[in-house]
Amino acid sequence: MDRLKTLMDWFDVRLGVREILRSNLQGYLLPRHVNIWYSLGAVLLALFTLQFLSGILLLVYYLPAADKAFVSVERIMNAVPYGWLIRTLHMVGSNIIVAVLLLHLLSVLFMGAYKKPRELTWLSGFGLFNLSLILCLTGYLLPWSQLSFWATTVATDAAGAVPWIGEGLVTFLRGSPSVGAGTLGRFFALHVVAFPLLFLGLVGFHLFCVRRAGISVPPFGPSARPAGVGTTFQHEVHRDGIPFFPNYTVKELAVVMFVLAGLVAITVFAPALFLPPDALEPADPFTTPDHIKPEWYFLWAYQTLKIFPSKLMGLAAQGGAMTLLALLPFLDRGEERRPFHRPLFLTLYGLGILLLLGLSIWGHRS
Amino acid sequence: MDTGRQGPSERRLFLLSMLAGVGALLGAIAVWPLYRYLAPQGGGGTTEQVAIPLSDVPLGAARFFDYHGRPAVLVQVQAGEYVALSAVCTHLGCIVKWVGEKRHFLCPCHGGQFAPTGAVLAGPPPQPLASYRVIVQSGKLLVG
Amino acid sequence: MKRGVLASLTLLLATVMPLTAAYAESTSASGEAAAAETVCLQCHGGQAGRLGAPVSPWRQSIHAKNGISCHDCHGGDPADFAQAMSPERGFLDVPAAAAIADFCGRCHVGVREDYLASAHGRARERGPHCVTCHGSHTVQAATLELINAKDCSRCHEFGRAGQIKEAVAAVDARILAVERDIAAMHRIGFATRELQDELFNLRNAFHRLFHTVDVNKVRKETEDFSRQLDFLDGKIAALHAELQWRQLVGSGVILLLLAAGVLLLLLRKTYADEERGRKEE
Numbered sequence: 001m002d003r004l005k006t007l008m009d010w011f012d013v014r015l016g017v018r019e020i021l022r023s024n025l026q027g028y029l030l031p032r033h034v035n036i037w038y039s040l041g042a043v044l045l046a047l048f049t050l051q052f053l054s055g056i057l058l059l060v061y062y063l064p065a066a067d068k069a070f071v072s073v074e075r076i077m078n079a080v081p082y083g084w085l086i087r088t089l090h091m092v093g094s095n096i097i098v099a100v101l102l103l104h105l106l107s108v109l110f111m112g113a114y115k116k117p118r119e120l121t122w123l124s125g126f127g128l129f130n131l132s133l134i135l136c137l138t139g140y141l142l143p144w145s146q147l148s149f150w151a152t153t154v155a156t157d158a159a160g161a162v163p164w165i166g167e168g169l170v171t172f173l174r175g176s177p178s179v180g181a182g183t184l185g186r187f188f189a190l191h192v193v194a195f196p197l198l199f200l201g202l203v204g205f206h207l208f209c210v211r212r213a214g215i216s217v218p219p220f221g222p223s224a225r226p227a228g229v230g231t232t233f234q235h236e237v238h239r240d241g242i243p244f245f246p247n248y249t250v251k252e253l254a255v256v257m258f259v260l261a262g263l264v265a266i267t268v269f270a271p272a273l274f275l276p277p278d279a280l281e282p283a284d285p286f287t288t289p290d291h292i293k294p295e296w297y298f299l300w301a302y303q304t305l306k307i308f309p310s311k312l313m314g315l316a317a318q319g320g321a322m323t324l325l326a327l328l329p330f331l332d333r334g335e336e337r338r339p340f341h342r343p344l345f346l347t348l349y350g351l352g353i354l355l356l357l358g359l360s361i362w363g364h365r366s
Numbered sequence: 367m368d369t370g371r372q373g374p375s376e377r378r379l380f381l382l383s384m385l386a387g388v389g390a391l392l393g394a395i396a397v398w399p400l401y402r403y404l405a406p407q408g409g410g411g412t413t414e415q416v417a418i419p420l421s422d423v424p425l426g427a428a429r430f431f432d433y434h435g436r437p438a439v440l441v442q443v444q445a446g447e448y449v450a451l452s453a454v455c456t457h458l459g460c461i462v463k464w465v466g467e468k469r470h471f472l473c474p475c476h477g478g479q480f481a482p483t484g485a486v487l488a489g490p491p492p493q494p495l496a497s498y499r500v501i502v503q504s505g506k507l508l509v510g
Numbered sequence: 511m512k513r514g515v516l517a518s519l520t521l522l523l524a525t526v527m528p529l530t531a532a533y534a535e536s537t538s539a540s541g542e543a544a545a546a547e548t549v550c551l552q553c554h555g556g557q558a559g560r561l562g563a564p565v566s567p568w569r570q571s572i573h574a575k576n577g578i579s580c581h582d583c584h585g586g587d588p589a590d591f592a593q594a595m596s597p598e599r600g601f602l603d604v605p606a607a608a609a610i611a612d613f614c615g616r617c618h619v620g621v622r623e624d625y626l627a628s629a630h631g632r633a634r635e636r637g638p639h640c641v642t643c644h645g646s647h648t649v650q651a652a653t654l655e656l657i658n659a660k661d662c663s664r665c666h667e668f669g670r671a672g673q674i675k676e677a678v679a680a681v682d683a684r685i686l687a688v689e690r691d692i693a694a695m696h697r698i699g700f701a702t703r704e705l706q707d708e709l710f711n712l713r714n715a716f717h718r719l720f721h722t723v724d725v726n727k728v729r730k731e732t733e734d735f736s737r738q739l740d741f742l743d744g745k746i747a748a749l750h751a752e753l754q755w756r757q758l759v760g761s762g763v764i765l766l767l768l769a770a771g772v773l774l775l776l777l778r779k780t781y782a783d784e785e786r787g788r789k790e791e
Binding site: 382389 | 759763766767770774776777780781783784787
């Protein structure tokens with residue numbers, strides 16, 4: 001114990017670590033009635049850490065070559081001790097991450113937490129959401145299964161609808177006229193190095209924004225008021241709040257534990273839940289499997305493209321919706337954050353969720 | 367249990383020790399698969415003999431091969447007399463070369479020299495090269 | 511500021527478009543795709559009567575499902591309209607009754623051998639040919655139902671055929687069960703190719719066996735097949751045991767994680783009590 005204190009002293013003299021710890025842990029006060037939804041950020045942090053770790057471990061045995069990738073994944077799943085565990089955790093984890101990301105996004109929307117002065121937090125968060133989906137898409141190709149191959153073929157093919165440069169864009173994305181060894185090379189580099197680095201930077205910025213602006217007060221209860229944000233920077237302090245550590249972190253950790261329990265449950269009891277039959281067959285560039293469907297979180301996009309008469313219109317509709325969502329804090333500038341004082345927003349919110357669900361179910365059934 | 371009567375700090379101590387136990391157990395369960403996943407598979411630990419065709423090792427020539435995951439070398443020193451040695455220099459682990467005309471091994475890294483028996487002739491190597499048993503059996507050299 | 515927003519908008523569009531556009535169209539081509547292009551099907555598919563008749567039963571057959579098309583049996587050139595049915599390109603017309611076994615036997619080598627040696631095969635001038643029981647273009651995956659009183663008694667009493675059916679029924683059921691087990695294991699990510707190959711060989715050998723239509727031989731050899739199936743069952747049981755082990759340890763981990771979660775919530779409560787206490791002061 002004494003030695004620990006000496007070590008702390010050593011660092012404290014040089015970097016003032018005690019000050020940093022105090023102001024970010026015990027001295028960092030959160031609003032007294034932060035709810036369970038505020039813990040989703042911590043859940044995502046834990047899940048992404050797990051993805052990074054399992055991803056690094058998979059790299060030990062995975063071979064990024066068109067003629068070896070499928071066999072190497074099969075080897076990880078069957079021959080390497082506990083390879084099945086690492087791979088299944090990585091795969092199931094990615095799906096759970098998308099689900100938690102959606103919940104995080106929806107709760108921030110519902111509580112109006114994206115509003116001034118937290119526009120940058122929202123933008124970086126929305127960027128992280130998209131980056132996560134792109135990570136899912138690029139990771140999808142790596143096992144080089146029938147599913148990987150054809151999902152990537154169809155996904156990259158959509159870029160062909162972009163006017164003028166469409167065809168060139170498709171070839172550039174694929175690294176060859178059709179999906180092949182070249183595609184695997186670039187998707188591999190993107191999935192394991194480029195995007196994770198970008199992701200880390202963006203997460204850092206996101207957390208900085210959260211910490212710098214201060215946690216938003218939940219817009220519920222009798223004391224909730226419109227924020228009244230001024231024109232100068234002001235860190236939102238909560239003088240009678242609860243310390244971030246340990247008072248609040250124990251709650252966050254509890255939620256993390258429950259989510260991890262769910263992750264393990266799916267991994268051991270329903271490993272095939274996110275593993276369609278086509279994911280078990282090696283890629284065959286000359287045979288498209290029947291009934292190829294995207295992952296559940298892309299079903300809405302898939303269905304949207306089917307509804308519109310031209311691919312370009314479908315793409316434009318999706319791009320428009322996503323852009324609108326990204327720029328929401330710049331369009332919705334009222335200070336009111338209480339959901340039930342914002343009937344128009346609440347209606348659109350509900351309809352939006354219903355639309356997303358409806359399109360997804362439609363896409364699943366069709 | 368009458369924890370309701372105890373103050374928060376007493377309950378906390380109890381809960382924290384429980385949590386530490388659960389955490390230690392979870393940690394142990396997580397470390398085992400990790401170790402097994404990363405532990406080397408196959409290669410080392412086998413005791414099988416390595417077979418090399420006789421024709422691969424003409425008189426005065428050397429044949430390098432893999433002996434249970436480590437480089438080794440076979441030399442026919444005199445007609446019908448075979449020697450199998452570890453090819454890893456005992457100085458810093460470089461792989462020795464066979465110098466046919468001088469009939470010795472030379473380590474390219476720091477100039478260590480070994481006799482065909484494995485004994486150090488010159489240079490920094492502290493120990494002779496390990497040697498393995500060789501037997502000739504139906505057209506093959508069996509090492510180990 | 512405005513320009514920054516615009517730039518981010520463009521950037522976002524660029525990243526989001528290819529992504530959300532995923533899976534633009536579902537192509538519904540299948541294993542049949544290659545076969546569909548042959549000139550055989552293009553021509554005969556449109557013909558009425560005898561010449562067009564084989565096409566639609568073939569489409570429902572096990573041959574079509576496995577990508578075996580017209581030219582795989584009838585030869586000829588499936589890519590050349592003019593020469594498609596030219597004998598120089600190896601075209602074979604409908605085989606004569608006595609030649610049917612050789613026609614099918616080019617692929618089904620083992621079955622041909624045992625069939626020719628059997629009472630059925632020796633009587634083939636008038637006796638049953640492959641197509642008598644299996645049909646020609648309609649051919650389906652063979653099941654035990656092919657041996658039935660109605661079909662067999664077209665030529666002879668069902669008695670002996672019934673005995674053979676009885677003798678092979680148990681092994682046949684086990685083959686089907688093992689097939690299902692292997693498929694279930696494959697579905698959750700186990701590599702089962704080796705098992706599938708072993709079962710494939712076993713089933714082929716077994717199907718050969720009852721083409722001998724020799725009750726005693728069938729009875730004697732089914733035991734041997736049973737033993738081979740025991741071996742496969744053992745391998746599958748090992749996979750099951752592995753799965754159960756995973757689920758057992760997994761359950762333990764789940765319980766521990768839930769326990770940790772509950773302990774943390776209780777811990778949260780101790781802090782909440784303090785916070786309340788402090789507020790009351």
